[in-house]
Amino acid sequence: MMSDLETGMFDVVLVYRLDRLTRSVLDLYKLLAQFDQFDVKFKSATEIYDTTTATGRLFITLVAALAQWERENLAERVKMGMLKKANLGEWLGGTTPFGYEQENGKFLIIDDEAKIVKMIFQMARTKGMDSIARQLNQMGYRTRKGSEWAGYTVQYIAKNPIYIGKFRFNDERHQLRKPLSEQQLFDTDIENIINEKEFWDLQAILEKRSENKGRGMTGGYYFTSLLRCGKCGSPMQGTVYKFKNPVRSVKYYRCSHKTKGRTCPMPNIQEDRLSDEFLRNFPKLVTGWIKTNSIKESSSEEANADFSKELKNVQRQMEKYKMMFINDLIDIEELNGKMHLLRDREKALKESMNSESASSKESWSVDELESLIEKFPQIWAMSTDEERKVLLSEIFTEIIIDADEKAKVSPGNPKPFWIESAK
Structure with a gap:
């Protein structure tokens, strides 16, 4: 007009x-x-x-x-x-989420759909959303409306707290762009499809993937997102070279500094050689954590026990104020005021507990570390590329490699390299 x-x-x-x-x-x-x-x-x-x-x-x-x-x-x-x-944990309206149906106001699990939801949560740990959608379509699965899966549909499911029995309600639309842990979540009596720990573990992975631009966390190169160049400190990216005689494909890692048109003396490192070097050095990389973690172990357990005790107390208070509101002992404004303060405290306590759990990469128990050193070669040999990627990300946050760029190269004699350090 x-x-x-x-x-x-x-x-x-x-x-x-x-x-x-x-x-x-x-x-x-x-x-x-x-x-x-x-x-x-x-x-x-x-x-x-x-x-x-x-x-x-x-x-x-x-x-x-x-x-x-x-x-x-x-x-x-x-x-x-x-x-x-x-x-009050009541449904806010809208389309019933995939995996559930409503009957007399109650949410009931649809087994066939719940199976797909569980598959999505499992695959999302190592695959991108578009990749999951393609795989679901190839397997013959369809959405509730009978249409093909799309990446954004898969992502909506992977980030929906309904699957751990929680509703999401945000005062402002821009809050939806925040990490899920920073949004307002409300407890309900809806039966979980996904285990709560599994759900929050995936959210942490998706958040990290978002910070790392995604591809390095979901591609077929299991050292990406962890591997760093010892020359310039830049991330190492996976690439593949295809040879004609004989026909074969070989995976390499190269410094990302070079891919941006800049120079770096770090040579490309073949993935098979890197895996062999990593396995040889694995006991040495991990053994150093044992002494440190034996000290951390007891203090971490005590801290988590204190957090858990206070969290239960906060949740009891939240239930008490809800009952007071239902019985007309307080009005909605007083309820919201009390719940806002308690929810902030609940969130802070959960973050503290998650922080303690997340530090497990640096604070494995002594027994776990000793068992890991003993069994790791067998676990590595039996794992697929995707499983190796998950395994590495569960243990390490960073692996730095360096190489002798001045060494002479000849057929069958590539430049020597070594693992500088690992966290």
Whole structure:
């Protein structure tokens, strides 16, 4: 309409009521100014306005202000109502999530769909969302509507807290872009499809993958996202060379600094050679953690016990205030005020406990480390590329390699390299 207005296609804008055009005073002023600029009149079928006089403009502004107030007031009431329902663990409406059906207000698990949800959570640890969608389609699985899977559909499931019995409700739309752990989640009595630890482990993986641009965490190169160049500190990226005689493909790792048009003396390292060197050095890389972790072990257990005790106390208080609200002992504003403070404390405690758990890469128990050193070669030999990627990411956060770039190269005698350090 505004484009046609500028070309002089019509002389009058006619609305049934002013609030059918806009409920924003600022927008109204802008529209009326544009109407005047192009000599277009404004009329309402059910209201009388004379925008050519100061009184008429005042009147129309007052009507628009009331419409804006009504809209904002309604939005606040709806938001308060939604927050109340969320606090009580009630369904906020919308399409029933994949994996469930509703019967008399109760969520029931659909076994066939739940099976697909579990597959998605399992595959998402090592595969990208588009890759999972392709695999589901190749296996003949379809969405509830019978259409093919897409990456964004898979991602919605992988990040949906409904599968651990929680609703998500955010006051503002931009909060949806935050990590799930920073959004408002509310407990419900819906039966879990996914184990809570498995769910949050995946969220941590997806968050890390997002920070690392994704591809290094899901590609077919199991050292990417961990491997760093000992010359310049840049990440090492996986690549493949295809040889014609004999026909074969060989995986290599190269410094990402070179792929950006810059120079780095680090040579390309063949994946098979890197794996052999890694296995030879694995006991030495891990043994150094044993002494450190024997000291950390007892203090970590004590800290987690304290956190767990306080968390249970906070959750009991939350249930108490919910019951007080249900029994009309407190109003919705007091409930929200109390729940806001308790939820912040609950979130802080969970983050502290997750932080203790996440530090397991640096604080494995002494027994676990000794067992790992003994059994790792057999585990590595039996694992696929994807399983090796997961295994490495569970143990290490960084592996630094270096090489002798001045060494002479001859057929069957590539440049020597070594593992500098690992975290």
